[in-house]
Amino acid sequence: MKKTNAIRILEVNNIPFQLFNYEFKIEEIDAISVARKIEAEVESVFKTLVTRTSNNEYFVFVIPGNETLNLKKAANTSGTKNIEMIKEKELLPLTGYVKGGCSPIGLKKMFPIFIDETAQLFDEIYISAGMRGTQIKLNPNELKKLVKAEFVDLV
Numbered sequence: 001m002k003k004t005n006a007i008r009i010l011e012v013n014n015i016p017f018q019l020f021n022y023e024f025k026i027e028e029i030d031a032i033s034v035a036r037k038i039e040a041e042v043e044s045v046f047k048t049l050v051t052r053t054s055n056n057e058y059f060v061f062v063i064p065g066n067e068t069l070n071l072k073k074a075a076n077t078s079g080t081k082n083i084e085m086i087k088e089k090e091l092l093p094l095t096g097y098v099k100g101g102c103s104p105i106g107l108k109k110m111f112p113i114f115i116d117e118t119a120q121l122f123d124e125i126y127i128s129a130g131m132r133g134t135q136i137k138l139n140p141n142e143l144k145k146l147v148k149a150e151f152v153d154l155v
Contacts (some may be wrong), residue, residue, distance in 0.1 A: 003104030004130030029100025031065020113149040
């Protein structure tokens with residue numbers, strides 16, 4: 001198994017986690033398909049979304065896989081009026097990750113990170129391990145602490 005930056009960072013910081021590998025087709029990299037493949041509640045599988053403001057500031061939002069980011073709430077949270085999703089082609093150069101494999105852990109640059117408050121309802125949540133086909137299961141409070149995130153209402 002190839003170790004990603006996210007996995008290495010968790011190990012270095014002695015944060016307990018479990019890995020879940022799954023087979024995928026490129027059209028099955030969404031969080032709902034992933035939840036089905038790893039037999040997890042879809043509400044506990046979180047996706048990582050990267051946004052940009054009109055001032056070219058970047059923010060990362062981690063939300064349940066079955067939800068859509070509320071852009072008004074995201075803009076308010078980031079203290080801006082307008083926010084939009086970045087284009088898929090921008091994801092790899094900006095974060096070091098590809099669509100379907102973006103993790104809030106181990107991003108190329110540190111951006112402000114916000115995790116939907118529903119993560120606190122679970123003892124453990126799933127996030128991408130930093131590559132397609134692998135998920136990390138960990139405590140949401142450990143994730144929050146590690147990536148210096150805030151829990152907020154995003155959906």
